[in-house]
């Protein structure tokens with residue numbers, strides 16, 4: 001049997017409290033990599049001990065064997081337990097014994113019909129939706145299928161208490177996000193192809209060597225072809241790498257995963273495989289080469305390397321600026337607000353996270369309040385001196401929702417960094433400008449016409465003389 005951690009026991013107590021208050025369909029939010037299956041197993045044990053039946057519904061088959069093992073180890077009475085994938089369970093609801101308690105793994109999917117069919121078939125059962133991210137893209141949210149939410153500890157708290165490893169985050173921007181188009185809830189493969197910089201494959205290896213050399217890494221790619229290219233580039237650099245995708249033979253896949261676990265393989269590139277469940281304990285670096293519009297995937301990707309170990313600091317290398325959509329992985333998020341269907345939300349309650357800044361020397365990406373004495377908290381480079389005004393380099397989350405704005409901002413940052421005149425006028429107002437060059441630079445920076453610069457300059461001259 002597992003000895004539960006204090007925060008896991010706390011969550012279990014909160015769930016029973018919520019039930020005592022009359023709630024029957026409860027969202028249980030727990031960050032990735034914090035042992036939610038153990039929590040489910042313990043509740044299942046307590047339920048079956050009393051002779052009540054439980055049902056465990058999963059989204060991906062990779063998770064099933066491992067979850068069964070955890071339930072058995074925890075002493076759950078398996079004769080009172082039904083475990084299976086949503087697609088098979090929902091076809092047999094009339095033949096299966098009625099459960100008193102249903103666990104939905106990856107509960108943020110549960111708003112879809114296939115899950116509702118199961119939930120509706122057992123109206124008297126308690127339902128627990130376990131998820132790291134109780135939020136959906138689009139209008140409808142989880143308040144439609146739940147009457148309470150239990151929120152777990154924050155990622156910051158878990159890191160401070162050594163349940164997750166601390167990390168360094170680097171945003172490298174090998175992507176033109178304005179080309180991304182959504183299809184079926186995430187970016188389309190065609191648009192990801194178009195948006196990615198073609199030099200990304202070589203760049204991935206270079207940046208790995210610069211930031212995480214010698215660490216075991218998982219690379220998330222947007223297509224089989226790109227995963228193969230990444231693997232080739234690593235091999236060319238003499239770093240052992242393999243690629244796994246949905247078409248890879250199960251035997252080959254198991255062997256490669258075992259090789260990685262045994263630390264005989266440094267790099268494992270994949271397309272959407274190592275997300276939910278699959279256990280890879282010693283990943284110390286994550287490389288994101290695939291943009292996503294799903295917060296759930298973003299956290300599963302980026303937090304894959306956060307299993308703690310004495311003295312470990314994980315490295316997250318984001319080639320596709322996913323942080324522009326979601327902030328950093330450990331941002332505090334308001335889940336109570338997130339579960340409310342959009343037209344029920346109070347106007348103006350849209351939230352934005354804390355300001356994020358970026359170092360133009362190492363491309364470290366961090367909260368602005370981590371900056372001490374104007375130095376990059378990752379590399380120690382002086383931000384102020386280098387960037388003239390690092391506030392301009394800061395990416396505000398309110399603005400980044402608009403790809404066009406980001407593009408402009410990036411272009412502007414580049415200009416400022418390469419052009420001293422632009423840098424000089426970046427934090428000035430027109431009244432502080434003097435030379436024609438300065439007016440022209442200001443016009444360029446703020447997208448004013450060349451005529452504006454001429455007019456302002458001449459106007460100034462007239463008044464002066």
Ligand SMILES: [Zn+2]
Nearest residue numbers: 359362376379
């Ligand atoms: Zn830096």
